[in-house]
Amino acid sequence: xxxxxxxxxxxxxxxxxxxxxxxxxxxxxxxxxxxxxxxxxxxxxxxxxxxxxxxxxxxxxxxxxxxxxxxxxxxxxxxxxxxxxxxxxxxxxxxxxxxxxxxxxxxxxxxxxxxxxxxxxxxxxxxxxxxxxxxxxxxxxxxxxxxxxxxxxxxxxxxxxxxxxxxxxxxxxxxxxxxxxxxxxxxxxxxxxxxxxxxxxxxxxxxxxxxxxxxxxxxxxxxxxxxxxxxxxxxxxxxxxxxxxxxxxxxxxxxxxxxxxxxxxxxxxxxxxxxxxxxxxxxxxxxxxxxxxxxxxxxxxxxxxxxxxxxxxxxxxxxxxxxxxxxxxx
Amino acid sequence: xxxxxxxxxxxxxxxxxxxxxxxxxxxxxxxxxxxxxxxxxxxxxxxxxxxxxxxxxxxxxxxxxxxxxxxxxxxxxxxxxxxxxxxxxxxxxxxxxxxxxxxxxxxxxxxxxxxxxxxxxxxxxxxxxxxxxxxxxxxxxxxxxxxxxxxxxxxxxxxxxxxxxxxxxxxxxxxxxxxxxxxxxxxxxxxxxxxxxxxxxxxxxxxxxxxxxxxxxxxxxxxxxxxxxxxxxxxxxxxxxxxxxxxxxxx
Ligand SMILES: Nc1ncnc2c1ncn2[C@@H]1O[C@H](COP(=O)(O)OP(=O)(O)OP(=O)(O)O)[C@@H](O)[C@H]1O
Ligand SMILES: [Mg+2]
Numbered sequence: 001x002x003x004x005x006x007x008x009x010x011x012x013x014x015x016x017x018x019x020x021x022x023x024x025x026x027x028x029x030x031x032x033x034x035x036x037x038x039x040x041x042x043x044x045x046x047x048x049x050x051x052x053x054x055x056x057x058x059x060x061x062x063x064x065x066x067x068x069x070x071x072x073x074x075x076x077x078x079x080x081x082x083x084x085x086x087x088x089x090x091x092x093x094x095x096x097x098x099x100x101x102x103x104x105x106x107x108x109x110x111x112x113x114x115x116x117x118x119x120x121x122x123x124x125x126x127x128x129x130x131x132x133x134x135x136x137x138x139x140x141x142x143x144x145x146x147x148x149x150x151x152x153x154x155x156x157x158x159x160x161x162x163x164x165x166x167x168x169x170x171x172x173x174x175x176x177x178x179x180x181x182x183x184x185x186x187x188x189x190x191x192x193x194x195x196x197x198x199x200x201x202x203x204x205x206x207x208x209x210x211x212x213x214x215x216x217x218x219x220x221x222x223x224x225x226x227x228x229x230x231x232x233x234x235x236x237x238x239x240x241x242x243x244x245x246x247x248x249x250x251x252x253x254x255x256x257x258x259x260x261x262x263x264x265x266x267x268x269x270x271x272x273x274x275x276x277x278x279x280x281x282x283x284x285x286x287x288x289x290x291x292x293x294x295x296x297x298x299x300x301x302x303x304x305x306x307x308x309x310x311x312x313x314x315x316x317x318x319x320x321x322x323x324x325x326x327x328x329x330x
Numbered sequence: 331x332x333x334x335x336x337x338x339x340x341x342x343x344x345x346x347x348x349x350x351x352x353x354x355x356x357x358x359x360x361x362x363x364x365x366x367x368x369x370x371x372x373x374x375x376x377x378x379x380x381x382x383x384x385x386x387x388x389x390x391x392x393x394x395x396x397x398x399x400x401x402x403x404x405x406x407x408x409x410x411x412x413x414x415x416x417x418x419x420x421x422x423x424x425x426x427x428x429x430x431x432x433x434x435x436x437x438x439x440x441x442x443x444x445x446x447x448x449x450x451x452x453x454x455x456x457x458x459x460x461x462x463x464x465x466x467x468x469x470x471x472x473x474x475x476x477x478x479x480x481x482x483x484x485x486x487x488x489x490x491x492x493x494x495x496x497x498x499x500x501x502x503x504x505x506x507x508x509x510x511x512x513x514x515x516x517x518x519x520x521x522x523x524x525x526x527x528x529x530x531x532x533x534x535x536x537x538x539x540x541x542x543x544x545x546x547x548x549x550x551x552x553x554x555x556x557x558x559x560x561x562x563x564x565x566x567x568x569x570x571x572x573x574x575x576x577x578x579x580x581x
Contacts, residue, residue: 053422074424083419104420
């Protein structure tokens with residue numbers, strides 16, 4: 001398989017800070033590839049290097065068949081990018097922003113008009129096309145930027161947090177469009193995201209980055225498998241230790257942990273194992289108060305690799321809420 | 331050259347210019363105040379050795395001033411494009427940096443010259459009487475050259491400077507000296523000799539002299555000399571601008 005992107009030991013240093021530190025990966029042609037990592041991990045910096053916007057400190061990269069350093073213009077012709085930060089001209093209308101983009105990519109008048117109408121329809125901004133960007137809402141601006149990145153039908157599409165600030169329905173629509181674009185046009189897509197579901201839903205393969213380093217790279221399934229399977233949490237009435245001992249004998253239970261009457265078992269295909277777990281416990285005379293199944297998410301995998309959540313602030317937010325709720329009950 | 335990029339950037343400036351009516355008025359107000367204040371105040375006091383009225387002398391100078399200020403601002407507007415993120419959208423497209431520079435120069439120069447023509451028209455109402463001759467309309471060429479030269483200079487600053495403090499510094503320590511150390515409001519011969527020498531190195535001097543020659547029939551140097559010097563300044567500036575812009579950061 002051909003590579004749409006191949007990054008070989010690319011680094012970017014800002015003074016002392018190694019924003020991107022010797023990162024290598026390949027993105028296959030026709031793939032949807034995800035870069036996941038917490039704030040400041042170096043995702044945007046990586047994308048800026050690959051899209052010729054900033055020079056790399058060291059390393060080399062080939063994008064769409066051309067060297068990023070030597071053949072900037074050939075790379076630029078074949079890529080599209082949706083930036084994380086705003087990039088529209090506020091004093092132009094939506095239509096003008098799109099049209100200027102199309103002209104900058106040398107698209108002829110007729111094709112230009114057709115294509116702009118098509119992408120406007122996709123992001124449902126047809127009725128707003130003639131108003132100035134400064135009168136758009138945040139979500140509308142984002143949608144217009146997405147539309148703009150698609151006009152010139154790039155071979156390799158870079159999406160830096162494409163759906164930030166969009167409502168769930170629009171986000172879903174954009175996902176489906178990206179998928180369709182990928183399937184029908186064979187567009188290679190590389191995206192960064194904070195939304196685990198986004199990566200899970202879209203990406204064929206995912207790379208985790210943290211502190212400028214690539215810490216893991218695989219398909220979402222394989223990454224989750226690294227955790228050994230699903231977590232089945234069992235509420236045991238009383239005999240917790242007996243319960244644990246009981247399951248140590250079974251090879252299909254990968255790990256056992258737990259306290260205070262709750263035991264976590266890591267098993268493959270947890271939903272199928274639940275009846276068996278219940279059965280074994282009943283035969284041993286141990287009562288079960290309840291069972292819950294937790295399928296590992298990419299978030300869990302990320303925590304496994306780095307010891308922290310991708311969206312730390314959000315995780316803390318949840319903890320905060322739980323803490324507050326507990327305090328109230330007391 | 332990527333003519334499409336030149337066209338887009340020119341068109342963008344035109345649209346923004348025509349849309350910002352209040353900005354146009356604002357940009358014409360200052361030259362008009364200068365014209366009224368200096369022109370009417372000094373008209374009876376200053377007598378030029380060449381014989382013409384001071385107002386006749388001043389109008390081309392004020393046009394030069396307006397061109398200088400608008401052009402440097404228009405060049406440094408790269409700063410705003412960087413701030414608002416539009417710069418990266420332009421820089422990631424497959425167009426040479428030189429075309430982008432030329433597009434900006436073309437757009438900025440067109441709007442600056444349109445403003446100058448407005449100033450000429452308004453000054454007709456306060457008594458300015460241009461001498462109509464075969465070279466009158468070459469004034470527009472000199473206006474374009476002044477604009478293009480200083481937009482390029484603005485682009486150089488805009489490419490190097492990353493913050494708005496820097497922008498203020500440029501306005502105070504580049505634009506104002508360029509204005510005062512020129513023949514804009516006083517004939518060079520009436521200035522101290524060290525100011526005269528500095529003024530010889532100032533492109534604005536030759537641009538304004540050219541406009542003066544074209545509109546009033548009286549100039550210090552032959553028009554062809556003014557023209558040649560301005561073209562030389564422009565070429566040097568635009569080359570440096572293209573180089574500086576090719577090295578600029580996206581954010
Ligand atoms: N121009 C710059 N100058 C100095 N430091 C920079 C610059 N650009 C980025 N950085 C630093 O590099 C690191 C990586 O930034 P980057 O924007 O690539 O992170 P990211 O993974 O995209 O984060 P986020 O999820 O918040 O978008 C950060 O610590 C950031 O402060
Ligand atoms: Mg980022």
